[in-house]
Amino acid sequence: MFSKGTKLFSIAHSKCPHCHEGEFFVDPNPYNFLKAGDLLERCPVCDRRYTPEPGFYYGGMYVSYALGVALFVSIYVAILVLYPSATMWTYVIGVVVGLVIFAPVIYKYSKIIWANLFFAYKGVERTPKELAEQAARAKG
Template sequence: MLKGTKVYSILNNKCPRCHQGSFFVHNNPFNLKKFDKMHPQCEVCGESFEREPGFYFGGMYGSYALYTALIAVVFVSCVVLLGINIFYVLAILIPVLIISQPVFFRWGRLLWINVFVSYDPEAAKGEKKITPKW
């Protein structure tokens, strides 16, 4: 449905170049021992996921933006529009933020690499091309 878009890659844990290979080793973000393990490169097209040391520090800003957006939407809708007590909102929001940390961590990294890598429909068709590390 959304294949070929950056949203497809981010939400489905797919390689940003071919949209077929998995970005993270395990699809379950709630396996807390292994939620951050990434493949070094795509098993389908060979796109390198290990760009350079510190590349994914930018992903922290992406996950920070996701957290901020969630907090802003929940706060405005519950406290300002519905008039719910802020302590009730915080009692629900804080556990939700803690539970969603592995998901936002992954989305932040996928968002960041999708800024620099574009979808190539030909990438998965040809022979496996190994891209050099940056």
């Protein structure tokens, strides 16, 4: 649906934000509760790290909040349009049930969206800039 090289490709297919080929999650199924949202440490294809610093993915909470609000509004408008005579409790229950059902999906996408905000597509091979940085690190 989205072409490789766009951030939406990485997000929609749960692929490495650097090369768009390797898997990003240990298990891409968000309803596998034992591994939900767990990231691989490195991309299995391009070997770049997914976590540049400890606690990097705490920022995903901002994305999670935005997705939660978007879902809230979507459910609210859907009830408003489909059941114009709905009571207040229909809205409350509809929104709460929707948020509970979609919480694992929101959790998963908040992480990959957060990663894509900071990592640019570089392809599988190391870029000249990365090779220069690697050489500088090796020198000390």
